[in-house]
Amino acid sequence: MDKRFAWAPVVALVLAFHLVSGMPAIGQVTPYEESEKRTTPRYEETVSWLSDLAASSSLLHLTSFGTSSQGRELPVVVADRDGRFRAADHTEREGRVVVLVEACIHAGESCGKDAGMILLRDLVADTPESRGLLDQVTLVFVPIFNVDGHERFGAYNRINQNGPEEMGWRVTARNQNLNRDFLKADLPEMQAWLGLFDDWRPDFFIDIHSTDGADYQYPITYALETRGNMDPGLTAWAKTYGAAMAEIMAADGLPMAPYVSFRKWHDPTSGLVGNVAGPRFSQGYTALQNRPGLLIETHMLKPYPVRVESARKLVLHTLRWCGDHAAQLRGLVTAADAHAASAEFRTNPFPLSFISTGDSTEFEFLGVAYETETSAVTGGQWIRFSDVNQTTKLSYFNTVRPDVTVDLPEAYLIPPEWTEAISRLEYHGIKFARLASPAELEVQSWRFTDPHWRERPYEGHHPVTFNSEPLAEKRVFPAGTVVVDMNQRAARVIAHLLEPQGPDSLVKWGYFDSIFERVEYVESYVIEQMIPTLLAENPTWAAELAQAKADNPEFAADPWAIRYWFYERTPYYDDRVGVYPVGRLYSRQQVRGLIGG
Numbered sequence: 001m002d003k004r005f006a007w008a009p010v011v012a013l014v015l016a017f018h019l020v021s022g023m024p025a026i027g028q029v030t031p032y033e034e035s036e037k038r039t040t041p042r043y044e045e046t047v048s049w050l051s052d053l054a055a056s057s058s059l060l061h062l063t064s065f066g067t068s069s070q071g072r073e074l075p076v077v078v079a080d081r082d083g084r085f086r087a088a089d090h091t092e093r094e095g096r097v098v099v100l101v102e103a104c105i106h107a108g109e110s111c112g113k114d115a116g117m118i119l120l121r122d123l124v125a126d127t128p129e130s131r132g133l134l135d136q137v138t139l140v141f142v143p144i145f146n147v148d149g150h151e152r153f154g155a156y157n158r159i160n161q162n163g164p165e166e167m168g169w170r171v172t173a174r175n176q177n178l179n180r181d182f183l184k185a186d187l188p189e190m191q192a193w194l195g196l197f198d199d200w201r202p203d204f205f206i207d208i209h210s211t212d213g214a215d216y217q218y219p220i221t222y223a224l225e226t227r228g229n230m231d232p233g234l235t236a237w238a239k240t241y242g243a244a245m246a247e248i249m250a251a252d253g254l255p256m257a258p259y260v261s262f263r264k265w266h267d268p269t270s271g272l273v274g275n276v277a278g279p280r281f282s283q284g285y286t287a288l289q290n291r292p293g294l295l296i297e298t299h300m301l302k303p304y305p306v307r308v309e310s311a312r313k314l315v316l317h318t319l320r321w322c323g324d325h326a327a328q329l330r331g332l333v334t335a336a337d338a339h340a341a342s343a344e345f346r347t348n349p350f351p352l353s354f355i356s357t358g359d360s361t362e363f364e365f366l367g368v369a370y371e372t373e374t375s376a377v378t379g380g381q382w383i384r385f386s387d388v389n390q391t392t393k394l395s396y397f398n399t400v401r402p403d404v405t406v407d408l409p410e411a412y413l414i415p416p417e418w419t420e421a422i423s424r425l426e427y428h429g430i431k432f433a434r435l436a437s438p439a440e441l442e443v444q445s446w447r448f449t450d451p452h453w454r455e456r457p458y459e460g461h462h463p464v465t466f467n468s469e470p471l472a473e474k475r476v477f478p479a480g481t482v483v484v485d486m487n488q489r490a491a492r493v494i495a496h497l498l499e500p501q502g503p504d505s506l507v508k509w510g511y512f513d514s515i516f517e518r519v520e521y522v523e524s525y526v527i528e529q530m531i532p533t534l535l536a537e538n539p540t541w542a543a544e545l546a547q548a549k550a551d552n553p554e555f556a557a558d559p560w561a562i563r564y565w566f567y568e569r570t571p572y573y574d575d576r577v578g579v580y581p582v583g584r585l586y587s588r589q590q591v592r593g594l595i596g597g
């Protein structure tokens with residue numbers, strides 16, 4: 001997958017423009033700088049500029065990692081000191097790290113793209129600030145992830161945002177949000193990204209956004225997964241790294257706060273809340289893959305050049321930090337992968353979701369003064385932020401505890417007909433084997449009751465909620481059944497896909513919806529004729545029915561409900577409705593018996 005772009009005509013045009021206009025040659029200034037920091041380049045201009053920069057330097061290589069829904073190539077630039085531009089060149093890392101940086105997953109939030117282009121140009125120009133940055137680091141940079149959304153370009157895409165003059169659109173051409181798609185992987189862009197991620201297995205990941213929300217002094221906020229969803233060694237490392245970055249950025253005059261939400265929307269005095277990011281989000285997903293991820297949220301109300309500069313600085317400092325701590329980070333990542341694949345990992349309850357403990361600490365918040373006004377037109381209250389800085393002490397609700405936990409099995413079994421679920425394992429780089437012949441196995445599973453589907457679509461789905469009852473039974477799994485051994489580094493990802501109670505489980509997203517459908521029914525003239533015989537053969541039923549009628553007058557007045565009461569008690573009634581077809585094996589011996597190892 002090392003396609004070069006065919007951008008020659010565009011490059012020629014842009015070159016001609018530069019020759020005629022007498023502007024500096026491409027590679028010296030970015031399109032954003034050339035516009036005096038007012039605009040951000042379109043897709044083709046971005047790619048042609050990067051293509052030219054890469055052509056001018058042995059440090060850079062531009063390729064594509066896939067294709068969008070509308071057929072655009074997904075660009076990625078690799079920066080490596082020794083010209084090792086393929087993922088395969090980095091299987092042995094020995095004291096070096098790979099950092100994946102991505103911009104424009106929300107294509108209207110373009111500061112990461114412009115920051116990254118400047119950073120790459122500075123690497124090529126060997127500026128003092130970037131000197132030595134690639135000594136221990138290979139940078140993999142995705143300038144525009146949501147390429148189709150990026151080309152829905154206009155001045156009216158982000159009403160809350162202060163520049164650039166025009167920008168891309170938040171979601172993809174299919175109106176779906178890539179930053180909700182990391183686990184369910186519906187979109188071709190995400191499937192390609194997961195391939196890129198699995199190819200490179202970067203040691204550190206950065207995702208660059210611009211936030212919405214209240215006003216405050218910080219030009220930039222950040223999130224790291226430090227509350228229990230990532231390997232403990234990496235979590236401790238991420239905490240140290242985050243604290244160091246906050247200090248370094250403050251010294252640059254760019255104070256940085258954790259990305260938090262207010263307990264009450266837009267009301268800073270209500271206190272700050274820090275949460276665990278679920279696996280649908282970028283840094284929540286990489287945490288499950290045993291890789292620390294940094295979410296950057298530059299502040300939408302700050303001028304565009306401030307946002308670009310804040311993002312550039314934080315990426316620059318992060319690359320420097322990752323390089324300076326390369327051996328340490330590499331060691332922790334390797335240990336985390338090994339631990340997730342160990343039997344010991346499966347001995348602890350695995351948290352699928354978290355809730356706040358309600359405990360708080362004091363946080364010195366660099367806010368701005370504001371007044372609450374009442375609108376004469378709408379009658380609503382709103383906050384008018386001022387440009388007066390105001391530092392306040394706020395309660396920071398930053399501790400969580402596991403909410404739903406599960407005992408991890410040794411393996412999952414997915415019957416071969418559940419192809420969407422199986423293809424998702426492939427997208428995530430999860431290894432599995434298939435049964436060569438049918439096998440009858442005692443498994444643990446679930447029976448779901450009381451399903452409810454969300455009425456309005458969410459990310460192209462109608463997610464389902466349900467109650468789960470544990471179910472232990474013997475099942476025959478056909479040949480071709482997928483056996484997912486948990487003895488692998490992506491064990492956390494597997495659990496989130498296949499444990500139904502997970503916030504982004506495939507069951508909740510609707511990939512198993514058909515199990516909830518009852519497909520056979522009984523005719524009234526059939527069951528009515530059977531009822532006298534059934535009552536005769538089952539002497540206790542008459543009293544039970546009388547009790548059920550007494551307990552529920554609605555039932556007593558509904559002939560069909562009474563007919564179903566009998567139908568449910570016959571062997572004709574399908575008791576597989578609502579039964580999860582995925583089985584769990586808790587015995588290592590059973591797994592060995594199936595697939596060896």
Ligand SMILES: [Zn+2]
Nearest residue numbers: 106109209210
């Ligand atoms: Zn965003």
